[in-house]
Amino acid sequence: MKYCRSQLTEMLRCLREAVEIESPSGSKANIDRMAAFFSTEFRRHKGSVEVLPHPSAGAAVCAEFWGGIGGQKPVLLLGHHDTVWDLGTIRTMPFRVRNGRAYGPGVLDMKSGLVCGLWAIRALQALGVEPRSPVHFFLNPDEEVSSVAFRDTIEAEAKRARAVLVLEPAAAGGALKTERKGVGEFQITVHGRSAHTGTNPDAGVNAVSELARQILRIEKLARPGRGLTLNVGVIHGGTRSNVIPERASATVDVRVSRRGDGELVERKVRSLEPIHPGARLEIRGGVNRPAMERAQAANLFRQARELGRQLGIKLNEASTGGGSDGNFTAALGIPTLDGLGAVGEGAHARHEHILIRQLPRRVALLAALVATI
Ligand SMILES: [Zn+2]
Numbered sequence: 001m002k003y004c005r006s007q008l009t010e011m012l013r014c015l016r017e018a019v020e021i022e023s024p025s026g027s028k029a030n031i032d033r034m035a036a037f038f039s040t041e042f043r044r045h046k047g048s049v050e051v052l053p054h055p056s057a058g059a060a061v062c063a064e065f066w067g068g069i070g071g072q073k074p075v076l077l078l079g080h081h082d083t084v085w086d087l088g089t090i091r092t093m094p095f096r097v098r099n100g101r102a103y104g105p106g107v108l109d110m111k112s113g114l115v116c117g118l119w120a121i122r123a124l125q126a127l128g129v130e131p132r133s134p135v136h137f138f139l140n141p142d143e144e145v146s147s148v149a150f151r152d153t154i155e156a157e158a159k160r161a162r163a164v165l166v167l168e169p170a171a172a173g174g175a176l177k178t179e180r181k182g183v184g185e186f187q188i189t190v191h192g193r194s195a196h197t198g199t200n201p202d203a204g205v206n207a208v209s210e211l212a213r214q215i216l217r218i219e220k221l222a223r224p225g226r227g228l229t230l231n232v233g234v235i236h237g238g239t240r241s242n243v244i245p246e247r248a249s250a251t252v253d254v255r256v257s258r259r260g261d262g263e264l265v266e267r268k269v270r271s272l273e274p275i276h277p278g279a280r281l282e283i284r285g286g287v288n289r290p291a292m293e294r295a296q297a298a299n300l301f302r303q304a305r306e307l308g309r310q311l312g313i314k315l316n317e318a319s320t321g322g323g324s325d326g327n328f329t330a331a332l333g334i335p336t337l338d339g340l341g342a343v344g345e346g347a348h349a350r351h352e353h354i355l356i357r358q359l360p361r362r363v364a365l366l367a368a369l370v371a372t373i
Pocket of ligand 1 (some may be wrong): 112169
């Protein structure tokens with residue numbers, strides 16, 4: 001802890017640089033710069049680094065530390081270096097420190113998490129502590145847009161690992177995340193038939209009204225009592241009031257607490273039938289991130305809580321409706337603990353910030369976990 005406290009200025013310097021290199025998911029050049037920035041930091045601290053380029057998403061980074069330790073499966077530190085903030089946000093939302101908080105685009109979600117990971121490794125090196133197993137550190141370039149580009153690589157890394165520590169921000173009060181809901185999205189398009197509402201109303205098939213009736217069916221699939229919720233967030237349809245609309249579409253967000261419910265809701269949505277015999281339904285999408293169930297986190301959380309106690313940090317656990325790459329690794333049955341990054345508020349919001357005094361404590365906790373599990 002003493003070492004971690006002594007490093008705070010350095011950590012903030014690194015965090016500032018990382019935030020000021022903006023890295024929105026879609027901006028390949030900037031994501032590549034961000035990947036290069038962390039690769040350099042990893043190499044500087046004895047990491048053997050592989051940069052994995054991608055034609056559209058930007059590069060991922062895979063680093064290995066203490067690779068010489070034989071016989072043990074590695075611990076995987078998992079993070080992402082993309083953010084939800086567009087290029088240029090830094091001009092209206094600059095990195096700044098005020099009242100013990102550091103603000104800026106992506107500062108909490110999750111550049112500070114990457115800084116925590118880096119300093120956990122640096123702390124162990126500085127103190128001459130060799131962990132039980134090698135440490136792999138994977139940076140995903142497109143987590144904020146559903147982790148399409150490197151999902152297979154993440155899953156392959158996870159399968160090799162003994163445990164996955166996800167550096168997403170902590171839940172409120174610094175709690176670690178032991179459960180995450182599964183996340184899905186469906187696009188439902190209704191194809192009807194257009195017609196003149198005055199001269200030929202019977203010839204039309206109203207796609208808007210068909211969609212409205214389908215939405216009521218879809219909403220009935222929700223089981224909020226057990227964490228299955230649906231939100232029809234976007235609808236489009238129709239052109240003019242005097243035209244029977246031939247097309248309408250809806251986008252539906254789905255959250256599930258249980259993996260089985262993800263499969264159930266997929267099956268039910270896909271098997272929707274048109275109510276009007278002249279309408280046709282086109283259904284796309286599905287559950288993208290399976291639920292991260294507590295079973296995969298329980299042991300790791302117990303260890304983290306005990307290590308926290310020794311460090312004077314009281315740790316709670318939390319479940320969240322948001323997904324992360326931890327959903328993928330937990331679904332493979334690999335022990336996964338999430339929320340090990342910084343403590344703060346406002347991820348994806350303009351007041352996004354971290355609590356600076358918590359940073360050394362999180363690094364110490366992470367270092368202790370990495371060294372002992
Ligand atoms: Zn994140």
